[in-house]
Amino acid sequence: xxxxxxxxxxxxxxxxxxxxxxxxxxxxxxxxxxxxxxxxxxxxxxxxxxxxxxxxxxxxxxxxxxxxxxxxxxxxxxxxxxxxxxxxxxxxxxxxxxxxxxxxxxxxxxxxxxxxxxxxxxxxxxxxxxxxxxxxx
Numbered sequence: 133x134x135x136x137x138x139x140x141x142x143x144x145x146x147x148x149x150x151x152x153x154x155x156x157x158x159x160x161x162x163x164x165x166x167x168x169x170x171x172x173x174x175x176x177x178x179x180x181x182x183x184x185x186x187x188x189x190x191x192x193x194x195x196x197x198x199x200x201x202x203x204x205x206x207x208x209x210x211x212x213x214x215x216x217x218x219x220x221x222x223x224x225x226x227x228x229x230x231x232x233x234x235x236x237x238x239x240x241x242x243x244x245x246x247x248x249x250x251x252x253x254x255x256x257x258x259x260x261x262x263x264x265x266x267x268x269x
Contacts, residue, residue, distance in 0.1 A: 182207040182232065184256075191215050191236065192259035194224070196266050200237035208232060214254040218246050244268045 182205040191212065194201045206212060208231055216226050216234070224238040244264040251257035 181205070184209055184211050187212050188215055188254075188256040189259045191219070192263045194219070194236040194238045195222075195241055195260070195263035197236075197238060199239070200225075200235055202229070202233065202235045204233045206232055206234055211254055211256060214250070215256065215259075218250045218254070218257060218260065221250060222246060241267070 184207055187203070187206050188211065190203060191206075192215065194203075216236075219236060219238060219241070220226055222238075222243050223241045224236055225240070227235040227237075229235055244267070246257065246260060251260070
């Protein structure tokens with residue numbers, strides 16, 4: 133019964149005008165819950181590492197800030213370092229406070245022209261376009 137109720141709810145939310153309704157009951161049940169079975173109850177703490185897919189737009193957005201920004205739990209990976217190099221070339225001051233914490237002062241960024249040799253190393257450099265538009269118009 134739960135699967136049928138959820139099926140009805142999903143159809144109303146996903147297709148309110150009565151469009152295509154092609155959910156199978158099994159697929160809907162997968163959305164209901166995950167069941168993990170094992171011999172022991174898990175306890176403790178886990179530190180979740182930073183995500184590249186979150187870090188790149190956040191770092192790019194510092195161009196819009198009126199004050200220095202401190203970003204914690206940022207992953208120490210090549211893509212993030214490439215984005216920081218681009219910001220440095222544009223005039224931002226980047227301080228690495230520890231392995232996963234950086235402070236970016238982009239208040240002195242005056243150029244919106246990132247060189248091809250830098251942006252070509254990083255697919256995520258397109259995030260800079262929105263920040264440039266917001267700051268320089």
